[in-house]
Amino acid sequence: MQKQLFEQFSPVIRSLAPTELNGSPTLNAKLRLAQEGDIEVCYAPFEYINPAARIVLVGITPGRTQMLNALKETRKQLDQGADPISTLMAAKKVGAFSGAMRPNLVSLLDCIGVNRWLGIRSCGELFGTASHLMQTTSLLRNPVFINNENYSGNPAMTRHPLLRAQLLSYFGEDVKSLPKAVFIPLGDKVAAALRFVADQGCIDHSRILDGMPHPSGANAERIAYFLGKKSLSELSVKTNPAKLDLARDLLTRKVMALA
Template sequence: MTTELFDRYASIIRDLKEGDLVDVNSLPISLQIDRDASLTAYYPPFDYVNTRAKIVLVGVTPGFTQARNALIAARNGLKAGESHGAALMAAKQVGAFSGSLRPNLVAMLDYLKLNQWLGVSTCDELFANASHLVQTTSVLRFPVFINDANYNGTPNMTKHPMLQKMLKEYFVQEVKMLGDAIFIPLGPTVSEAMSWLGSQGLIDVSRVFDGIPHPSGANAERIAYFLGKKQRSDLSSKTNPEKIDQAKAELQKKISGL
């Protein structure tokens, strides 16, 4: 773990007032790390990297709520006299894939028997007593907002200069710190970004195990079909079963080789 960025912003974070952080516009301009037209990126303390991790769960980018929670956790740690490293660890542990995301994600990881490979009864333990086995991160490691709302994949991060820069400078640096861990992209947007980085020779795509639907509650039908809980005949026209079947088969083949 490096605390270089955190050292730069620690005094700003220490002085934050929890009640003032209500939306994107309330984030201090002094925490802004980049801007391009309607896109803005801010620094919250997500620098901690668990270099012992065997599995890395990769989202798109932290949203405002995650950023706020991490900033408050780090602020509380600093005010309590904790070291910068300890404050970063506390911030990283706050709210990782919380809400409806987590049970959906756990169900799919267990369905693929990754819990057996990891030596745990269920992947839910990754968020508790087995947290030493996991690193949670995002391809855009720091929160990106468009028109003051959470970034949703548009513009395409592999084609936008500012977002390309974030991929190359921050995410690739983290990948290099994670040894032989396997990476689980959460959804096609993340898979596309990691495939693009692989085409640039910046990451090893053999360590990328893509194919699971995004675990969002809004993706319930695709998740249910992936888990075998919904029959093909019952699917709506919005779900492509062939695409899910192919992705799942390729993913299962890679996992069987672990």
């Protein structure tokens, strides 16, 4: 686990004003790692790696909400005198996939049998008593903003020099600390970038379990169909049932093969 950035930025985090911890305009400048045109990369304390993890959930990049949650928890831990590892563990736990998408994520993972493979009742336990089995991360570990808005995948990180460098220098190094884990990308853009990382030799393609719909609430119809809660006849033209059927079947078989 790389701790150099935490050591660099922990004094900055301890000095942040309450307004900055709530996202005031001066925050980004204090935490800026890199900038190119309208693209800005800011530090957030997400370095912690769980080397015993068996499953890694991969998002695209932390959003501002996750960034602020992690910064507030880090400030709290630092003020209480916690050591760096404990602080980073706490920040990661608070900031990771928090919010409304978590119930969808748990249902999708249970649907393809991840809970049975891991020997737990439900993947909801991964966010509690079974958290030692999971690593949550993002392809772009540090938050990326475009014109001060959350980065959502455009421009493609594999083609933009700054974003590609962030991808390979941080995520590419993190995966080397997770030698026994399988990786589940959340969304097609994440899956494509994860395959790019595999093409660079950072991870074996066989350890990528892609095809699951993104757990965002905006993806409600695809999720409902994937979970068997909505029938083929009820689908709108925006949803491709054949793609979802194939993905569900392939993922279920891949998870069964892990056992």
